[in-house]
Amino acid sequence: MYDKFVSEKRRGIDYRIGFEALVAFISRRFAGATPQGDPAERRATLDGLLNATIRETGEFLEADRGYVMLLDARCETFTNTHEWVAAGISPVKDRLQNVPFGLFPWIQEKLFNLQPVLVPYVRELPEEAKAERNELEQQNILSLLLVPMVGRGALVGFFGFDMVHRRREWEPADTELLQIVAEMMANAIVRFEDMNVLQESEERLRLTLEATTDGVWDYDIINRTVLLSDSAARMIGWETTRIDDTATLWNRIHPEDVDRLAKSYREHIEGKNHRFEAELRIALPNGEWRRLFCRAMVVSWQGADPKRMLGTIVDVGELRRAELNRRETEQKYKQLFELETDAIFVIDDTEDTILEANAATEEMYGYSRDFLLGMKFGDLVHQSALLPYNRKPRGKEPAMLFQTHTHCDGSPIPVEISMRRISWQGKDVRLAAVRDIGERLRAQQAIKAQGLFLKEVIEAVPNMITVRDRNRLIMLANAAACRFHGRTEEELLGRSPGELAPMVYEDESYRAAEDDLYAGTLDRADGEYKLQNCQGETRWMRIIRVPLRDAEGQVTAVLGVGIDLTGEKQLKAELVRTGQLASLGELAAGLAHEINNPVNGIINYAQVLLDMIDDNGGLDGAGSQFLDKIITEGERIARLAHGVLGFARSHASEKAPCSVLGAVRSVIELVEPRLIREGITLALDIPDDLPSADCITWELQQILMNLISNARFALNERHPYADPEKRLCISASMTTLSQQPAVAIVVEDRGSGIDPALLDDIFDPFFTTKPEGEGTGLGLSICNSIVSEHRGALVLEQPEDGGTRVVVTLPAVLDAHPEAV
Template sequence: GMVRGVVVVKKDMSDIEASFKKHAYCFLVDPHGVIFLSSRDDMHLRSLWPLKQDTRQLLAASGQLGAGPFVPLLSHEAEDGRTVTFEREKLLVTRRSLGHDNWSVVLLNSTSHISAYRLFSIFTTFVFFSMTVVFFAVLYFSKDSAVMIASSERRYRSLVEGSPNCVALFNAEGICLTVNRSGVVLTGLQEKEIVGRPLDAVWHSRTSGGLEAVLRPVLQGSRYSYEPESARPDGRKVLWSAVLNPLAHASGRVSHFVGIFMDITERTAAEEELKSYHGQLEDLVKERTRELSESNERLQREMMERQHAEDARRDSEERFHSLFNLASDCIFLLDPSHPGGPVIVDVNLAAVTMHGYEREEMLGRPISFLNYPDDMKRLPDIMAGITTGEPVSFEIRHVRKDGTIVPLEVSARLISLGGKPYILGMDRDITMRKQAEDELQRHRENLEQLVEERTAELRTAVQLLTSEINFRKSAEETLKLSETKFRSLSQEFHTLLDAMSDELLLVAPDLTILWANKAFAARVGTDAAELSGRPCSAIWFDHAGKGNPDDALRSFSSGRPESIQISAADGRLLDIRAFPIKDDEGAVGSVIIVASDITEKATLQAEAMRAGHLASLGELSAGVAHEINNPITGIINYAQIIANMNPEGTHEHDIAKRIVREGDRIAGIVRSLLSFARERKEDKSVVQFPKIIMDSITLTETQIRKDHIHLRLTMPEDLPFVVVNPQQVQQVVLNIISNARYALNRRYPEADAEKVLDISGSEVVIDGARYVRMVFTDYGTGIPADAMEKVLNPFYSTKPVGEGTGLGLSISHGIITDHGGKLRIESREGLFTSVIIDLPAKESHGTQA
C-alpha cells in the first residue's frame, strides 16, 4: 500500500534527487503543495504552502504524512516569477508544471544578485538614456562647446564602463558602435570583434524573423526584451536576457538604441535541467497519482470510519471532562515517575477551588507541597501501598494557599494512560465529618454519663410507669396535675430507652407495635416511627433465624412474664423477655418485650457446659471402665481356660472362643467410650487407616442397621500405614458417621434404596508427598451454601437448638490438623455431603501396633 509506493518512488528518483541537491531549494510538489522530493532531507513530506482545511484533515486522518500539524514553509502558494521570503532570504520562484495532474517542480533562487543586477541595469539604462539625451541636447544647443561635449562623453563612458552587465550602443541598422568592458568580459570577444558588427552577429536571436524582427519595435520607439544567445571563443554557449532601449531625436525619429545584456546562462541551465526530467517525472507522477487516488479512496473510507470513532471519542472526552470538572470531590492526576515524588499533571475545578490556587500554579509541582508537614512522614508507606496496584484509602491534611488546614479522605490507585503509569487520586473534604465526629464524641461521653446516672432511675421509672398505667383511671386527677412533670419524665424515659443497647417493644393486644426503641429499629433496618401500627409477628419472623418469637407474646394469655431464646438471622442469640401490663381489672392491656443479645454469654456457657460434661463423662467412664474391665478380664480368662481344655472343633471350644471374642469387643467398646471422655496421652503408633474405620464401624453397626442405612466400603488392601493416635482418629470417624446418620435419617426417615453411606480409601500425592485419603459420602440433606464456610467453626451447628453443640467438626478438624493432615468438606444442599480426610503416609511399612 502506502509504504510500498513511497519506496518505489524514492528508488526511481534517486538520480533526480541527486540533481535536486545541486540547488539550495528545489522541490517536487503535488497539487496540494506537499513536498515529495527535496534538495534538503529535512523538508521531505512537508507542505510548501498552506494546505486547505479538507486536505489537512484527510492527511491527518490517513497518518501517511504523520499526525501533523502541517506547518507550511511559505506563507502563500509559489507562483512562477514571483518572489518569496524563506529563512529571512528573498528568493525568486521558478515553477514548471508536469503533465496534466498539476504536479510541479519549484526552484527557489536567491534574488540578491538578480535584484542588484536589475536595479543596476535600470539605473544604468536611466543614466545612459539621460546622458544620451543630455549629450545630444548639448550637441544641439552648444555645437561650438567642444569642451562640454568631451566632458559629458567622459562621464557617460565612466558610468557605462562601471556596469556589471554588457552595455552596447547600436545605430538604426543594428551595427554596434561601442561596448563597455563588461560586454567584452562576458562575451569573451575582443572589443574589435564586437564593434562594427551587426547585433545578430554577436547576440543571435532564438526567435524567427532575425535582426529585422528585433529592430522593428525598437525603431518604432518601443522598448524590446528578448533572450538571445552567443558563443564564447572557448565554445561555451552563453544565454542573455536583453533589453533594447530606443534613442530618438527631438523629431521623434530613432537614430540609435542602447542594448543591455544580462548573462542568464546558469538560470537557464537550471530550468533546462528541470525540463530534462519533465517526461520522467510526468510518468512517475502519473503512477504516484494513481497510487494516491487508490490511497485516497481508502483514506476516504477510513476517514469516515475514523470520523465516527472521533465523534464517539470526542463525545466520550466531553462527558469525561464534564464529569472531571463538575465532580464535587477533588481529583488529582499525578506522575509517580518524578524523582522528587509524584508531580501534579492535572486537577479539576473542585481541587482548584478548595485549595485556593490557580490551576497553572498547581500543575507541574509535587503533590507534597500541599501536604501538612506532620503528615509527610506517612508518604513512603502510602506510596508503597499505591504501587501495589490495589486501591488505597487514607486520611491526610492539606494546606490551602491562605494557610488554613483542611482534612481530606483520599482514595488513590495506580492507572495506566498511554502505557505510562499515573496515580489517580480523589480527595474529599471531611472537615464537617471531623467536626461531627468530635461533636458526636462529646455527646457520646455526655450520654454515657447520663446513662450511668439514669440507669438506676430507669428501673424505678419503669416500675412507676407500669403502676401509673395500671391505675391511670384512679390517678387521673393526679396525672393532670403532674402533666408537666410527666411529659418531662416521659421525654427522658424515651431518650434513655433509645440509648439502651437492648431492644424494646411495646405491643398491643392485636399484636401490633405501639412503640419501639432505636435499637430494635436499627436491627430491622427502618425508622422507629415507621414501626408503629405494623404487625409484630411479620417483623419478628422476617428477621428471626431459629425459634418462634411469638412464644414470648403468650404473656397476653398467661398474664405473667414469659421468656424465650431465639437465633436471629444475623447469627446472634437473643434472650427475649415479655412483661405484661395489666389494667385495673387485671386484664393485660399491653406487653413490654425486652430482647438482649446473649450470644457471647451463651457461647461461654456452652464452652463451660461442654467442659463440665467432658469432665463428668471422664470420671464416669473411668469408673465404668474399672468396674467392667475387671469382670470382663475374668470372663475372658475363664473362657480361654475352657477353650484350652477342649480340643479344637468341639462345640465347647467354639463357644469358649466366641466368649473370648465378645469379651474383647466389650473391652474395646469401653476403651472407645473412655476416649470421648478425656484426652489420652498415648503415643502415636503405626496403624492402617482401614483398621480404625472397621473398629469404628464395629461400635456403630448396630445403629446403622437399625436406621436401615446401606454401608458401602471400598478399601484397597495395599494402603500405606499412617502414624496416628488411634483413639483420637477413631473419635473423628465416629463423629463423621454420626453426622452422616443424622443427615440420612432427616432425608429418608424410613428404609430407602438411596439411603447410602459410602466409605472409600485411596493413596494420593499432594505437593509431592504421599497421603492416605478416606472419603465419607452420605446422600442425605446436604449443607446450605451459606453455611459451608462456618461448619468448622466452634459452636456452629446446622442442627436445631438442643440437638447439637457445634463442637464435633471443630474438634475433628483440630485432631486431623494436629496429625499433619487435612480435613475438608464438599456438599450440595439436598444431594450429598462428602468429608475428605488426608493423613500423611508412613514412607515404609512397619509393624502395626
C-alpha cells in the first residue's frame, strides 16, 4: 500500500492527500498494535513501530535523516533513541546520547512551548540561534524540521528530519501532519512505559503477598465466593485458594464466635464501624482450633449494596506464643542480668543517670541499689583518676575504657568498662558492664616481676641462651651469649646464626635439624659443635635447641642453649690419658718378660755364630739359619714396641669410620702374650664385613683395653690356675641405636662377676673393686664417658651362669672406608 502512495505522488497527485493517506496508514498500524509478552518483547514491538514510521515518513518527505529524541525525566538531556538515514548519509545516533538540552537554548525554548522548529536554511538562523547554527553546520545540515512529542500533557521528546544534500522549504502540511505522527509515537511510548510500571507494580504486589505472613482474602459478596492468598489458605487449612461455598467456611468457625463475627460484619456494612474487625477460632482439618484475627473493608458497592470486601487474617495464636516466648526470654535475661558477676548499669544517654543496676553493683561499690539509681554514672569516677570520663561512646559500636571508680568507703577501684548503646523500654540508653580489674592488675604486676626475675636468672646463667623467631633471627640473648660473641644484646638482635656462627651453620645435619624444629616435627636437637668466640678461640660447645609453641601448638620461636664443653673435654682427655698410662703400666709388667725371651735368643744365636766363624772370618751354611732366627726375634721385639708406642702416643680427636676388627686385633697383639701366660682362652667372633664404627679409633682401643683388663682380673680371681671355664669372648654384630644403624661390641668373661650392691657405683670415677694398689678406679668411668661422647651406649650385664658381659654400642657408618689401625 505504501508503494501505491509513492507512485500516486509521483504521478502528480496532490502532495497533501498523499501525506494524509500515509498518516492514516501509520495511525491504523499504531491502533492495531497491542504490545504483549514481557518487557523485552514489548520493547521490540515498539522499536519496530517507531523505526518503520521514521523510515516511511522520511522517504515520503525525501529527507536525508530522520530521528526520535527522548528527554530524560528532568528534561535536562536528550538521547537519540531511533534513527533512519537515506543511502549515503552517515548516522549520528551514537554521538547524540545524553546531550545537555541547554546547549541549544533557541530550539529548547520553542519545543518547551510545544512549537515546531522549521529551518529552511541553517545559515539564515537568527543570532539568538548561534549555538544551533554552529552545531548544525558542523553536521553539514542545510534544512531542519522538528516537532514536539507530547505525552501526559508534557514534552517527552521531539521528532525531526534533516536535509543534507539540498535545502528544503517546509510546507504547512509538513508540520501539521508530522505533529499528528509525533503524538501517535509519544502515546505509544507512554503506553509502553505505563505497561512496564503496571507490570512492576503487579510483581511487587505478588512478591509482597508471598513474603508477608498475613493472609489476604477477597470476598465477592454478591456471588458469595472468596479468593485466598497462599498464606491465607494455609492459615485456615483450605486446600485451594478459592472458596465457592462460604457456608462450608462458616460451619468451621467456632460456635461461640459466630454471633460476634456476624454482628461485627453488620455494623461495618451499616457504616457504624469504619472497618470490620473480629477475632475468631476456626477448625483445621486435623481437628485443632486456630485463633485468627480478621480485618477487612468493603471496597466497592452496587448501588446501596456492598459488592466486594478485601481483608487480611493473622494467626494470633502465633502472636500469643511469641508474646509468651518474649516474656520468657525477658525473664531469662533478667535472671542473667542479676546473676552476672560484673556490675551492670543501664544509663540514660542524655542525663547520664543510672536507670537500672544489677546485684553485683552493690557488692562492688558497697552502695545499695536504691542509692545507685538516679545517681550520675560519672559520679562514680574516683578523684585520682588520670583519664577523664567520656560518657558517650561513638556510634553503636561497643567502647572499652579503663577507669578508676570509688567504693562507698572512698577507696579506689580500678575497673574495665565495656559500654555500648542499646534501645531499652523505648529509649536510647547505654549499657555499661564494669569489671573490677584489681586482681588482674596485681597479677600483671606479679607476672612482670616474675618476668624481671626470670630475666635476671637467664642473665646469671653461665651458658649461652638465645631465642630466635620464625625468621630465625635472634630476638633474645643473655649476657653469656653477648660475652661469647663480644657484642651487646642490641647488636645481636635481628642477626642470623649463619652470620654469628658460620662454622656451625655449615654443618648439614645442624641445618636439617633446624628445619625440622621450625616445622614442628622435631622436639629437641642436641649436638656438639666447634664455635669461634670473639677472641678467635675455637671452643667445643654442646648446643641444645627446642621449639617454643603457642597455645595452638604452632612453633613461634626456637630456644637455644650453648654449653661450653672445652674444659670438660680437656679434663676427659686428661682422664683418658691417665687411664691410658695406667694401662701402659699394666702392660709394662709383662712387656719385660716378652722382650727378655727374644733378647736372650738373639744373644745365644749371636754367640753360636761367633763360635762358627772360621779363621778367614766366614761362616758355613748352617750359620745362615741362626741369622734368620735373629731377624725373626728382632721383628718380634719391633712389633711389641710398635704396638706399645701406638697405644701410648697422642692421636687425632676427630671421629672417623673405624674397623672394629682392626681395633680389637691391635689391642689383642698387646695383651695376648699375658693372656696366654695366665691361661686365659681367647675367643673372637667378629665378621669381616661388619660395618665401621663412627668413633675415635684410639678411644675405642682404650675402651677395649680397659674391659679386657677388668675381665683378666675377674678370671684370675675366680680361676687362679688354668681352667676350661677361664675364657674371654669378644664378639661384634650389627644392631640399631635410636632407630639408626649401629655396631654392638660384646666383651664377656666367666670370672668372679660384680656384687649387685655395687652396680650403682661401678661407673663412678676412682671407684674400684680391686685390692688397693691394683686399680685406679678410672677404667669403667673412662669407658662410659667415651661411649657417651660418641652418642653410644654401654650396658653391663650379669649372665645367670656367672661372669660379666659388657655391651658397647656405637653408631655405624655404612659404605665407608675404615681408618687404618
